Amino acid sequence: MKTILKPLTLLVALFIVSCGGDKKTDKFGNPVSDEKENVEAVKPEVSEFPLAEKGKEIFEGKGTCATCHKLDIKLVGPSIQDIAEIYKEKNANMITFLKGEGKPIVDPTQYEVMKANFALTKTFSDEELESLEQYIYSQEK
Template structure:
């Protein structure tokens, strides 16, 4: 019985020692976040201007809400799809891009190009920043 207990103890000890070494190797292989990840700089004043335009002269709030589809897609949905496709919201708002989020609603949105085409690039970029703030 003593031999079995001794063998069992040796086996458990060997197992624990060998597992510990593998964990250390895995930790060494993990890249440090500061070496590979850059954080984007968020311009809050641009987002605030975008929100003001969205809720005011842009009349966007009539059809778009942050997290639910009303007439048009949600801001979160718009931001997600434009980011995934690396597309430009500004180009679309200028009437120069395709509808990629909800093409079936394009005709409804097209009426609003009369408003968005009069906006400056700064205002359109602010709207884009505001929409991306919902990611």
């Protein structure tokens, strides 16, 4: 009995040693590190809408867009999701529209209400307008 047990215990002990320690592995047995650089490396490279976060700030902040536009319900203006969908579908240029140089394609009957905002949006830089556009597109359903 003893002669069988001894190598077995050794084997078990070896097993514990080799699997012990802090090293984590994923489900495929590859070592996983807790280090930050490594976590960053697995993330998708560049977001499709790098300016969306900035756009959200403008939309809810100095742009005051959020007073009339909500995410998924029509308030004074069409929902952000509806605008994104229609602009994408028609491959329309939101920046041109916000500069007051385009035509309304979402709800032309209410254009006058939106038009009043061009006084403000015309003061925005191209990057700010692009941020607004990216934010709206990033919210598409």
